[in-house]
Amino acid sequence: MAKPAARMTFWRVIAVCAISVAAAVGAWRIALSGIDARLDRSLILTLRALETEIDRFRYLPAVVGQDARIRAVIRTPDAPGADLAANRYLAEVLGLSGADQLYLMDGQGVTLAASNWDSPASFVGHDYSFRPYFRDAIATGQGAFYAIGVTTGVPGYFLSARIGDRDGPPGVVVVKVDLDPLQQAWAQAGQAVAVADPDGVVFLSGNPDWLYHPLHPLAPEARARLADLKTYPGRDPATQGPLMQGNAAWMFDASGARLRSQTAAFGDGWTVVAAAPVQPAMLSALIAGVTAALASVLGLALAKTQAQRRQLVALRLRQSEMLERKVAERTRALGREIEARRQTEAELRAAQEGLIHSEKMAALGRMSAAIVHEVSQPLAAMEATLAAAEMGAARSTEKTVARIETARNLIRRMQRTIKHLKSFSRKDTAALERIEIGAVAASALELVAPRARALGIKPRVVVPDGLLFANAGRVRLEQVLVNLLLNALDAVEGQPAPEVELRLEGAEEELHLSVRDNGPGIAPEDMPRVTEPFFSTKEEGSGLGLGLAISQAILSEIGGRLDIRSTPAAGTQMIVTLTRVREKEPV
Template identity: 35%
Template sequence: MQPPRPVPLRHALIAAFALAAIAAAGWLAYVLALDAGFARMQREGNDRLALIASTFDATVARYRYLPAVLSLADPIRELYRDPQDAAAIAAANHYLKSLNQGARSAELYVLDSTGVALAASNFDQESSFVGYNYAFRPYFVDAMRSGEGHYYAVGATTGQPGYFLSHRITEGGKTLGVAVVKIDLSALEADWARAGDLVAMEDENGVIFLASRADWKYRPLLPVPAERLAELNAAQQFGQAIDAAPIFVPKSSRRGIEIGHARGRGNTELGEYALQIRPLDRGWKLLLFSDVVDARRNAATVAIAGMFALIALLLVVLVAYQRRQVVRAKLEAHDVLERRVAERTEELRRTLESLVQSAKLASLGQALAGVAHEINQPLAALITYVASSRVLLRRNEVDRAAENLDLMSSIAERMMALIDHLRMFARKETGSRSAVALAPVIDNAVRLLQYRIEHEHIEVVRIAPAEPLYSFANPIRLEQVVVNLLSNAIDAMRESERRLLRVALGSEAANAVIEVTDTGAGIAAEHVKLLFDPFFTTKEVGEGLGLGLSISYGIVREFGGDILVDSVPGRGSTFRVVIPLLDVAPASQHRELQA
């Protein structure tokens, strides 16, 4: 038996070079993917911060006028003319209580020039402000000095936190006192918590006073010197001592985002987070914390995929090299050997195609868990409503602005549900279903895209039956399907002179039919059969991942339906969503399912 032949030095060097190349490719892929993840996180965080900031400004703006209104009200003026008149005091108290109930503020009250409360909306409660002196509060000092003041603190009398806005009351050049409104901002904290955001607001001293986590309140973002902390505690702004333990320990910075560890109650470790900051008025700052675990996990996945891709490429090159050597040897042999070489080559080709298909399916499974492009349209709608609300608030159309806020809250809840559905789709789970009225689903989808429809100058034709149609489905996921089809139709008409979008709801036999027809460029016949394949798209690079129709098709199939396509190049396309009808009212169906 002959001893094994030593591996030539050349082969060893090639192997070492290959391993080094694989490691370098993996490291480079990880760094690039992590940078891309942080860039995406930065964009999404900036959008989220802008939305939260505008919501906060809108909330405060609703009450900013109240102190000035109080300074002009007749009952308040009468009170200042004779502060000892019992009838004037009673009239002012009842006026403040009525106005407070109508404005839905926390409290309204007026102070004399020495800071003593003359009348208050809570005059008939045990925690009444009447008779107490608030001259020590900065909002009183600022209003007396400059005409207006603001201050966030825990109430000295009620023990409840709030944002105080004040306005100086004058008559004939003489200062009479100060009018104050107290705003309860706890609803904002509740909204942040329900949305799943880690959001906090920092005051000009670096102390957190609003947060989606209760254990972050009245703690500094970063360490505060002991001397400064003692000064802040002496002011008793928050009715309790400020916890000196910071909530964030920065470790590094990437793409302008601070990365570090967040701390909970008792300095417990919450994990690694990226911190984004948006400055506000008054020296305050809005803080958004984003978990970086997903970004690092996705970057690691990309790096591993890149390494495997390089290994596969090297294997293909090696196989090709070996095959060429075998073919060269067998060409010199018998015809039988040539046939065997051809058969082996064909077998290797089929094996390689199978490996490529398996890799494609694995990539699909990975991509579905992180799909985010389906929420672009709701985000655009939110931005539109924010802009609209600002205009309405400038016009003092508070009721219409409140309606906008309700719509924005509804859209945000639908986006949260949509994200849950996408994750559930990646886990091969099904969402809960119930009897769904189809017309409102279409209405919501059109509403989400209204800004694009108007911006693109698209004429919309709506067709719906007189009687409501119902189907057993998930309303959020069905709306996702309609939004996707409408968005694709809008994109298809981008270069069309005549832009007509027809959205029809009807029934055929036992099925409900939703038709979306456009006058766009149409779809080539050879592309129609590929439309629902993952990653297939006819859009320009960077304008789509090719997953929208694939996801929509899966959703409709889950409901027991189908999506059909009819397209004429140059004239437009029609997508038909066909799902089973329910022949009973929703309430009856609910009782039947419960039984």
Template identity: 35%
Template sequence: MRRRNAPASPPTDPHLAGPFPFTARLRGMSTGGALALLLAAVGAVGIWVLAVGHAERRAVEAVAADARHRLEIYANNLDSAVERFDYLPTVAARDPAVAALAAAGFGHTDPVEVDRVNRYLEAVNASAGSAVLYLMDAEGRTVASSNWNRPDSYVGVDFSYRPYFRDARDQGVGRFYGVGTVTRLPGYFIAAPVERDGRRVGVLAVKIVLDALEDGWRTSHDAVLVADRFGIVFLSSNPEWKFRARRPLDPDTVTYLNETREYVGLDHPPLVLPRSLRTHPDLLVERGLSRYGWTIALAADAHPVAQAAATARIGLALLLLLALAIGLYVRQRVKRLREQRLAKAALDRAYQDLERQVEARTADLRDAQAELVQAAKLAMIGQVAAGVTHELNQPLTALRALADNARLLLDQGRQAEVSQNLTHIAGLVDRMAKISSQLRNFSRRSEGPAQPVALPGAVQEALALLDRRLKEARVQVTVDVPEVTVAFDPVRLQQVLVNLIRNAEDATAGVAEPHIAITAVPALLDQRAAVRVTVADNGPGLDPAVRDRLFDPFVTTKPGGQGLGLGLAISLAIAQEYGGQLEARDGDDGGAVFLLTLPLISVEHDDAIT
């Protein structure tokens, strides 16, 4: 540093003259050097934009995939909450007193019989946990109701304008979601016809309130909404979204809503989503609930996307700093040894920072991968649990109703009908025991050594776990598996078979007559007796683009949101762990074929399979 009063010495380099040395360097730079600097700047900006955009897109895809799995759980919970009451109107309508009261009609009934049916409906409603259970005659007038003794009683109210009444009376079942015209409380209505002497004399309906489901959504901190076929949001974890329209309502829709009083007394302003969802629309994942004509959607949190973009910017900034440090290092080394040491120290610091960032990002990626695997496990458990809950709630509700009905019949001395009800109850109990046994066996965690496992029993257990899914998809399954015993872990073998059958069922989506064939033939595995289990479907076959990578983790041919690509990788690892093999190929007549080769229990002769 020069002293203040010392005379300035003339510059030795003419390019460094003047008060702005860098500007002087630019003026002295050749045209080629200036063009190279400009291209480097443009390239850096382009890389910056592309890298940050790529990081945001990858983050959006990961967040959306995770949101789809959570949405599947929410959809199953909603279906379970609604369908647990599906059989309540039908079972309650079997009571002879209910049918007699409906046939008499409003205003032509004995008060004693009305009081009896009122109390019967009140007891059944309290036992089932529904909001209201009420009986209407053939004209739609309510003749009895579980809330008969409350100020907002339905008795005497005409519901003939409601679609669920007309659908149940004319078609056999009615479903409807709307705001109650008496209570002004929204709910879901399920209606069934009441028959007497072979004709429909009335309708029995149950109202379900889904407030508890919404409360559970709010505690989960997920933004969930359910919209009807018109795009009107009627369930949401965000109260500000309720009864808003996702799209403009046409005049015919408005007329229909007014006639049915579906949302009586409510307006439907447009639904305005947060800015993050408008910027990244893929963060709003949704799926249709075709049984009800609804759409359920989940708005994923955009914070991980912003965090990924910020991380990308930090990484790029470090890379640019590293490049700049290297350039300065090369330039200064030519000039001064001292500046070379300073540049080297800066370069070392930049490398250390970069290594720490790379290690941190690698750890984050490992954690994210582990979370995705756990999410896939939880999604499968949620689907199985939702199906079992659905299967158990229906017979439980029917058991209660049949027991109450049997008690009334017993009081009347109608022993034959009591015996019939008890027979139904015994069948339902056996069904529940079988369902709980299947879930208990599937939920056991086992990592033990190989043991004798009957192959036909393992196949049947896997099919039992997927029974509801296969029936809903109308898939025909044929099984030709001989009585053989393999050396495997029973729970692991069941897990592999469930994965293969589920993949086959997914592959047949959209096929007119879906079919899955499960067969087994003798085979050799490392010169040992084995059995080759074949799971074949009549779907479109294997995708050539991923055929060679089919068993790699996170490789899937399913549409977005329907799989993480871990099922086949996990199945292959389990098969190899127990000395087996898993392969895939195209079928001779189309479709895909998965070949699972399993070692047989040691025998003294070669004809292990007959």
């Protein structure tokens, strides 16, 4: 059983490899065809540009040779002023034509006049009879040759024409054409284009690394000819590596990368070469091969998957009944678990409500002594006032009325204190409503006022003009502020100059209630734990250690947050941040 399976796997691998190779070869050939088509178009454009550039100046030597000043120098080179007139004429024509240089030679190849006659690199007096363009012009009437100038060291294309009367001495007019603009245009366009001379040496190229490299290894007679004609002085193409090896359809750049190339012949025996890298074709072939392999593997995998799926259908049908039973059992278990979680959440919420109320009662306990003093003081004063009113009832009605009014004010003071205590101590719901934050802050200050007076502290209150609203529970937010104010009062107890400040600020989207004291601050090591339940730095019996934890929980319920900033020996600031609600916005 294992051998047929192994044999099947082997033939599948062979099939995948064959498909992958076929796809890669096809993609390679298609990509090469596209590269060849682009190279053909590039060659056509290059040939036309080269021909257009040269044809601009091809007839200039013959036209210049018709001028009387040029012919006069040929006939009588020693005549006074003849050479100066010819020099100026050549310079003027050069400026109008845009050529690189223009000069006149006699029948022996010695320059008689030149457009650069007044420059240090003047051609006047130099013998250029060794150049092919001179010899061809004397022999056939016209000549052309590309070379590096032996006088200027600047390369150019030399076009020449023989002039003179039939019975007079001959002369040769030469125009030097600068083809460097073409080369720069190819380089800027990123075209791998080159032009080679009849010996196969590249003298123009969009790739500077190709300049003066031979297309193929130079023969000995070609090397001797280049040296004899001084075609490229200062350059030795024989020492440069050939760009093509064997097949003319392939080239290699300076880095050794393989290039696809096409060639075309141009006048004067030149060869124009256009090349392009084959990496895109190789990448295309690789992608095609990998894609074909993946597609084949995927097809085989799909076929195998279909077979396995048919086998699994029967198994799943058998398993479905058992699975349904398990799902039903799990559903019932989840129902019981959900009910248990609901009950647990209800118990936790009830416990949280109890903790909040317990902390509220603990806060009242912390204020109890001050509240007793707050109530007993008005009672004693009221008793004395009523006694004085009874004794003076018969003597002075006005004093008695004033004393009774004083007693009534004391009663109102006690009623106000008791009202705040009753409101603070009752259990409230967690429902949110739009409340005015300034009023809540004022109520909290009223509640802690007895404690503050007992410590001899008057909290500083800073509130802005106007009403500020937020969505919260009035009593619960009041409880948060009471906790923070009591903590601040406890912190400054016994300090030389105790200060407690309650500040309300309104921003664009938020409200900030801050309680600041100048107490000893919170130690850095205690800062991460101050909001933990039952953690307290106060003396044992001074509280439950739930104030900040419950305050943080209350603020989380109403969408607020509590930030604590403290500097040891400088004080603590508790900041309550709430989302601001505009006065006319719905709750």
